[in-house]
Amino acid sequence: MRDFEICDIHGHFLPGMDDGSASVAESLQMLEMAASQGISCMCATPHYYPVETVNEFLVRRDESVRQLTEAMNASGKKFPQIYLGAEVAYRQGIGNADDLEKLCLGNSNYLLLELPFTPWKQSMFRDISSMSNVRGIIPVIAHVERYVPLQTRKNLQKLLEQDVVFQMNAEHLLHWTTRGKAKSLLRNGMVHLLGSDCHNLTTRKPNLGAALDRLQKSKLGAAVYQAAQFSMEIFEQTQ
Numbered sequence: 181m182r183d184f185e186i187c188d189i190h191g192h193f194l195p196g197m198d199d200g201s202a203s204v205a206e207s208l209q210m211l212e213m214a215a216s217q218g219i220s221c222m223c224a225t226p227h228y229y230p231v232e233t234v235n236e237f238l239v240r241r242d243e244s245v246r247q248l249t250e251a252m253n254a255s256g257k258k259f260p261q262i263y264l265g266a267e268v269a270y271r272q273g274i275g276n277a278d279d280l281e282k283l284c285l286g287n288s289n290y291l292l293l294e295l296p297f298t299p300w301k302q303s304m305f306r307d308i309s310s311m312s313n314v315r316g317i318i319p320v321i322a323h324v325e326r327y328v329p330l331q332t333r334k335n336l337q338k339l340l341e342q343d344v345v346f347q348m349n350a351e352h353l354l355h356w357t358t359r360g361k362a363k364s365l366l367r368n369g370m371v372h373l374l375g376s377d378c379h380n381l382t383t384r385k386p387n388l389g390a391a392l393d394r395l396q397k398s399k400l401g402a403a404v405y406q407a408a409q410f411s412m413e414i415f416e417q418t419q
């Protein structure tokens with residue numbers, strides 16, 4: 181087991197919120213799985229799409245958390261601590277959208293943002309700039325590894341130069357076909373935070389601890405430790 185704490189800042193384990201956990205029972209098992217890997221805390225980041233208002237989303241999220249917390253307390257088991265956020269899908273004009281602050285991770289000013297899987301436009305960079313420079317919201321770019329094959333190096337570099345943070349999924353480090361690429365992203369300073377992006381107990385399960393165990397004694401141990409420290413700093417802002 182590790183000698184440092186880490187918070188999994190990206191997970192879809194709230195029951196019935198999105199394409200993640202489908203039931204309270206599944207959520208409890210996901211949390212247990214994370215706890216067994218030594219994960220101290222987890223941020224719930226259900227997908228937010230503007231098909232509903234932010235307030236409607238928050239009402240649904242509160243109810244889902246209520247059900248999950250009740251079941252956690254009733255079980256008497258020890259689970260990671262939970263705090264709340266969202267994975268917000270980018271849309272043009274989002275830089276000026278209402279209520280974005282309410283979707284940040286806990287009480288922090290970090291917002292988990294999913295970017296388009298099509299070539300990025302100038303308007304996206306402007307939106308990101310107004311989020312961070314005007315509103316003080318720092319976008320955490322979700323699963324950066326997914327954009328790498330789709331975007332030009334110039335665009336990735338341009339994004340990295342803005343006030344943003346890159347998050348990589350643990351799966352990228354675990355799968356033998358992508359492990360090399362994942363390590364290279366870490367080595368090149370393209371990863372500031374790690375997350376499981378867990379959705380279920382099978383194909384996209386909580387696996388952050390498993391990924392860390394593979395890495396902590398490698399040459400990338402320092403980068404991993406830094407990412408862990410950063411995740412705990414964000415968590416502490418929620419307390």
Ligand SMILES: [Fe+2]
Pocket residue numbers: 190191192267322377
């Ligand atoms: Fe996600």
